[in-house]
Amino acid sequence: MFYLAKTDPQIADIIEKERLRQQNGLELIASENLVSRAVLEAMGSVMTNKYAEGYPGKRYYGGCEFYDIAENLARDRLKKLFGAQHANVQPHSGTQANMAVYFAFMKLGEGLMSMKLSQGGHLSHGSPVSFTGHFYNVTQYSLDPKTEMLDYGMVGELAKKEKPKIIVCGASAYPRTIDFKAFQEIADDVGAYCMADIAHIAGLCATGVHPTSVGVTNFTTTTSHKTLRGPRGGAIMCNTEYAQAIDKAVFPGMQGGPLMHTITAKAVCFEEALRPSFKEYNRQIVKNAKVLAETLMDCGLRLVSGGTDNHLMLIDLIGQGITGLEAETALGKAGITANKNTIPNETKSPFVTSGLRLGTPVVTSRGMKEEHMRQIGTWIATVVKDIHNEAAIKDVKTKVTAMAGKFPLYPE
């Protein structure tokens, strides 16, 4: 930041303040992570300077010889990581990875089937406020109201009735294991394609901590910035038979020049993810989530579905008589960042909600273990159960800052 501080002190100051916010607090947003220094370096490199429309070996601009090598490395490493036949690393985001699959295999007005947003699905899976809700004929499945888990029988019945073109599985706020094979079988039964969106759990899938969708469902889309711990971006994997259609849908179908600094950083991230330590990291994410969940339940809080199998959990705050928004705000004052989230059968607006989503990828990246999760869980329960007690919140904040101080974002 030495140079920027001289040329644009205003922005340098903002970046430093954000760095301190990240350093001094505990980030429990389930969709976030903390990238390595190597990924940061690649992102902030000269690889941002050039246009590279097209694909390696077939560019529309001269001078792309090194970009070609970087993109090929990103593709090959991602293929190796997941055992995929084909990979496209150009989507700017997870939403655009999904968009490319829809554009490649579904005409406007055709049927898209997915999990309801309020039950854990994603905006790009057919929400009325997303392009997907405008372009496609959307049918959505819910969770079993008793278990708050997926009911594959119910999904299959709905698919038989609606005969969608693409069935989407994968979610943003589902704490349980997803049976990708069951989804593909449901799709096969009704002549539909199956797309698994593993944006949240990609790291878990890559390391066998959660069953993978690659080679099981027709298409897999992901982000690179959640449990994969890379730069913000998207990617698509599929078998060779779909490769050409997917590549054409990404470019020139819906994007212009790829973000080559991001693709270069994706290559760095995928190499890191191929190391044995990344498997250990993902195992620890889940171990940490289990302990955090158990601690919260021991403190008398109810978790949706009664626990977690992955990196995230949802607290149902109805029994506490407070909203997700109130919990998010109070925890924020205590230095704990989390997000309000709808829960199954939500009655409040998405800006208020009755739930709170928590995830362990960031704190695990900082090196925190089970013992720290027990402390964090107790602090969260203290705040949530006595939300107007400013003295207690202040006391938690002091403890949070002290713990965060022991885990530097980037140790020397």
Ligand SMILES: *Cc1c(COP(=O)(O)O)cnc(C)c1O
């Ligand atoms: C995060 C997420 C995405 C993609 O998000 P972007 O913000 O567009 O990168 C897509 N699908 C699911 C299920 C997600 O959780």
